[in-house]
Amino acid sequence: GAVVSQHPSRVICKSGTSVKIECRSLDFQATTMFWYRQFPKQSLMLMATSNEGSKATYEQGVEKDKFLINHASLTLSTLTVTSAHPEDSSFYICSAIGLVRADTQYFGPGTRLTVL
Amino acid sequence: SQKIEQNSEALNIQEGKTATLTCNYTNYSPAYLQWYRQDPGRGPVFLLLIRENEKEKRKERLKVTFDTTLKQSLFHITASQPADSATYLCALAHDRGSTLGRLYFGRGTQLTVWP
Numbered sequence: 311g312a313v314v315s316q317h318p319s320r321v322i323c324k325s326g327t328s329v330k331i332e333c334r335s336l337d338f339q340a341t342t343m344f345w346y347r348q349f350p351k352q353s354l355m356l357m358a359t360s361n362e363g364s365k366a367t368y369e370q371g372v373e374k375d376k377f378l379i380n381h382a383s384l385t386l387s388t389l390t391v392t393s394a395h396p397e398d399s400s401f402y403i404c405s406a407i408g409l410v411r412a413d414t415q416y417f418g419p420g421t422r423l424t425v426l
Numbered sequence: 427s428q429k430i431e432q433n434s435e436a437l438n439i440q441e442g443k444t445a446t447l448t449c450n451y452t453n454y455s456p457a458y459l460q461w462y463r464q465d466p467g468r469g470p471v472f473l474l475l476i477r478e479n480e481k482e483k484r485k486e487r488l489k490v491t492f493d494t495t496l497k498q499s500l501f502h503i504t505a506s507q508p509a510d511s512a513t514y515l516c517a518l519a520h521d522r523g524s525t526l527g528r529l530y531f532g533r534g535t536q537l538t539v540w541p
Binding site for chain 1: 435467470515534
């Protein structure tokens with residue numbers, strides 16, 4: 311149980327375009343979802359926290375107009391990177407916590423974004 | 427804010443030996459601490475959670491200790507196998523009273539187990 315999926319797993323886009331990444335909890339209802347970014351050999355950096363039906367809470371230094379988060383249901387959150395630039399190239403990972411074990415995050419497999 | 431240090435970037439050991447990874451933190455003692463495994467190009471996988479009132483937790487070949495006096499957690503893999511080769515991440519719960527489930531992550535220790 312506690313499976314989280316992400317789609318797509320890899321995406322390559324041109325500079326200036328927007329990219330949407332989906333995060334789904336497959337077998338549980340996610341009260342909260344988190345979005346992280348990870349650069350090579352670096353730690354996971356929390357970008358934002360989202361709760362179903364409410365606005366996401368962004369970490370300091372993360373542009374909310376650039377990284378749009380929508381948490382439309384208890385099983386789906388989306389991250390849209392708007393007007394992507396090469397410096398946005400990174401590994402984006404989502405995680406979710408459920409009602410039963412709120413202290414354990416279950417991670418998706420990640421999305422590798424490359425902006426040309 | 428919390429600063430988390432994992433002992434080394436890389437650890438190489440021989441198959442069958444015990445791998446010991448260290449996680450030190452500098453600020454408040456978290457309500458709980460977790461260890462995750464991450465393979466290249468994949469998301470982290472939850473391994474163990476230990477609470478502030480627990481000294482030790484075990485799961486099969488894995489053992490975690492938590493010393494709030496030393497502000498340190500040790501993660502042990504006994505009878506290590508090449509399949510244990512991965513990056514292991516230490517994660518600390520955020521301050522009490524803030525967003526439930528929010529974690530701070532260390533940079534990880536890359537473990538290589540050679541035959």
